[in-house]
Amino acid sequence: MACIASPADAPGGARRVVLFDFDGVLVRGDSFTRFMRARYASAWPRAIPLLLAAPLLGLAATTRRGRRALERGLVHWGLRGLDERAYHARAHAFGRSLADDARNLQRAAFTALRRHRHAGDRVVVVTGCEHVLARAILDHLGLHDVELVASRFAHGGGGPRIACRNVGREKLRQLAALGIEPTWDVAYSDSLVDLPMLGGAAEAVLVNVETAGFERARAVLGERVRRVDWW
Template identity: 45%
Template sequence: MAIESAAEDPAASAAARVVLFDFDGVIVRGDSFTAFMRWHLRRSWWRLALCILLLPLLAPFCLVKRLRIRILGVFVRIALLGIDNERFERLLDVFVVDWVGRPRIFIRAGIRELRRHMQAGDRVIVVSGCEERLLRRIFDAIGLTGIELIGSRLREGRLGLRKDVHNVGRTKPQQLAAYGIEPPWDVAYSDSAHDIPMLKAAREAVLVNAGVETVRRVERALNVAPRRVDWF
């Protein structure tokens, strides 16, 4: 886990305000790991063909909310068949060079706010469902090094990489706690109602570019209107 990039002074880190940022939809547009998966599948015809063959069989199950993540996990497993850690990291290197150079990938206001908190001496932690090594490469590519990251993680299996930790929903506070970061945190930024567990534990919850339904769900869960921002 990339949380080892924390501030070098433990006392200073403990005294700083803790500010959490989601990644997809807050720092970048869209879903960065999904973008990597699509890029990888387009480069591997047999994996893409297998996904297309299974799509009509599995798509109806995506209508069941509790099964949706599992079905998506099947396609991730197919995309990563035969891929070990070394090859995965080589793929990330190639993907990130191409991806970060595309127009309108980054939400500039989100990056400015992240930098502002860092300059204010806050302890900034990006807590994302994106795979952790991909997160690190994206931040390194744009010159934002030394940021603490907690993301999803993959592990090697007999058939290739598979899910180890899927860092979404209730898992985010659990992963924070595993690294000694206990609630309440001072500020949490997110664009999604999936982050209600993280937002609920914040002294100040901030919704980024959130739609009406997301705002309604978060307000109901928090019993208070979160701060809302529109970032471009």
């Protein structure tokens, strides 16, 4: 299943292309993790088997493959029983609540995003956050026309399951499906996991990273990368 919503998300043109990561750049923290914590808190009995299995889950988390399987399992278990309509309703409500609290937003990031839009740039938010939740936050902030490439669920028997995890090099594949190929003009991220996306930019901007992380990025990206502190 593709991460991209529809061709309507991909207007053409020869404008400058500017990519924004979402969590840690536009919003503070991990939006979907917060959603899942709230979900488990509201349905706490389903957390009991996880507590009992904690030693085995911890062992699984020691490998990359195990962490991915664990992530998928925790998401499916936490959302088990929700059909697509119910999930959308909960994600929309939670997204609106996050957007309503200014403490969850990086004001300087939204100032930069709006500056790019005012200049006529093509702004695309490219995130590992789930699409419905990220879209709800952007829409509630009045950014309905900002393009979004995000992780997506498949809906079926038993509840939502992760169908597309839009992280790392997957972001490049999903951008290519929108007709966006390197080199794009600017890319903003707070994580070295996004080095593939940052590496495709003429100008790479790391947001709120520590000195060690910035030096690692500069060793790969050279003088194309700069650092900003947004609070």
